[in-house]
Amino acid sequence: MQAPAAAQQEWLPLRRDGLHDPKGPAIGQLQEPRDALSRLAPDTTGNLVRWVEALEKGQIAPREKLRPQTTVRELDKDILLNLSGGMPIVRFPHLAHTRWLDCDNCHDHLFKAQAGANKFSMFAILQGEQCGVCHGAVSFPLTECYRCHSVVRPGQGRSVAGTPAPPPAAGGGGR
């Protein structure tokens, strides 16, 4: 009956999610995804929640630290990436990322802390390296190309934010 894994439109109840033991005592005690997630900024993919927006709107207030001595670090600095590729330019917002993560989660074992010093590869990302450590696993998935490739290049017309640019007129659609 259930459509296979593809297009998820709703949160599955725990007893039918294929992970929880429907006969186990946890069912009925654990919070159901729907109860929590249906109140948050909606999305069309992943958890069906725009997590950054939910945080910014104050719909959730996740703790920043457990230990009093921990320094909470945030950085408000955008980095532009993929400056010469065929896709729109990537705008990487440090702020949205450091609201959730600490600098050490990415620097320097994933990325050198110097703009231009990192070589990015969609192949690596799709295999779970670089941005793909999180994107495609816990943060919004890699189907959402234009959320990262969000800055249209001059002459690279795009009508509505979030929709793909029309393919180039003459052949070679590129990536």
Add this chain to the structure above:
Amino acid sequence: MKPPRRLLGTLLAAALAAGAALPARGEYADVVLNRRAEKEGVRPVVFPHWFHRIRFRCKVCHQELGFRMRVGTNDFRMADIIDGKFCGACHNNDVAWGPERCDLCHSGKPGLPTGIYGGHETNGPGRW
């Protein structure tokens, strides 16, 4: 037209009745931990990222508590949790339920392999 449809219905009903393997789908970013659980006689752990990120930023577990971002690379035992490490930093009857409530975390279906679930699209943290 009629017989095939009825046949199909019957098959579907039979499949459902047999509890025909719900695909192990879970919610996006659910993690199953079963390196030791079943060998030790308890259900696998289902860790829901969605539940925890409503309450904690990623950095709390992945920076302060030292959880590495690859499923299977965090090799800890119940003794560590009882000592207040890893999950035990919160699951201590203070912030969240304590380690004696086995069934609330060890809530997975028997036989599930360790991994990340929920329609993820990279091998990302699911890779060993």
